[in-house]
Amino acid sequence: MRDKNIIWLYLFLLASLADIAFLLEGNSEMRFYSKPLILLGLIIYFFRITRPIASTLLTKSILSALIFSWIGDILLLWSDLFVYGLGAFLMAQVCYIIGFKLAQENSGKLEQVNFIRTFFFNLPIYLTAAFTYYLINPNLGSLKIPVIIYIIVIVSMVATARDRFKKCNAASFWQVFIGAILFFISDGTIAISRFFQDFPESGIVIMGTYVVAQLLIVMGIRSYLINPK
Numbered sequence: 001m002r003d004k005n006i007i008w009l010y011l012f013l014l015a016s017l018a019d020i021a022f023l024l025e026g027n028s029e030m031r032f033y034s035k036p037l038i039l040l041g042l043i044i045y046f047f048r049i050t051r052p053i054a055s056t057l058l059t060k061s062i063l064s065a066l067i068f069s070w071i072g073d074i075l076l077l078w079s080d081l082f083v084y085g086l087g088a089f090l091m092a093q094v095c096y097i098i099g100f101k102l103a104q105e106n107s108g109k110l111e112q113v114n115f116i117r118t119f120f121f122n123l124p125i126y127l128t129a130a131f132t133y134y135l136i137n138p139n140l141g142s143l144k145i146p147v148i149i150y151i152i153v154i155v156s157m158v159a160t161a162r163d164r165f166k167k168c169n170a171a172s173f174w175q176v177f178i179g180a181i182l183f184f185i186s187d188g189t190i191a192i193s194r195f196f197q198d199f200p201e202s203g204i205v206i207m208g209t210y211v212v213a214q215l216l217i218v219m220g221i222r223s224y225l226i227n228p229k
Helices: 003-025 031-049 057-075 079-102 115-139 141-162 170-195 202-226
Strands: none
Touching: 003 031, 003 202, 031 057, 031 202, 057 079, 057 202, 079 141, 079 170, 115 141, 115 170, 141 170, 170 202
């Protein structure tokens, strides 16, 4: 993991700041240039630092999640392509679930899972998702089924991130878990602003939480690769 790869993180940072600046200015046209560059830098960074283990399922799943997210970012630049963007992010969440399960110890021992305790640990996530759905449900229309499926998958992604507690090193757990929570907040804000009530700061909240979420997840997986536990 060479220091020269950090240049791609600078691209990610500069593109993120530029995109948020264009949001503040209301310059939607320039976002067609800034937004696709955000995850492009992070994708190249992750690809380069994981080249020695590029053939592993963990690397492939996280890289796929980033690529699907990048596709979703581009598709969501057009409001009439929302459902396709939703589909791209759905695939990203599935890939993240696979990656999170692989980036932990004892990930396959179902008999060791305490389902009751897990349910109560995840209850705040379930309640928040249920409340968000309650708010947006009246305005979903034909998108009701796709949105329900997406909610289930992103809740599963956050729950999988939380389930890594004490199954990997602390830095990896907290980075991935906080990243998953921020991803959840970003998507929840999209849902509320689109299907319930928009507010002036929604774009900043969406992009601010989203870019930090993606960075934390990548850094969390990097921490796991450096020191599994």
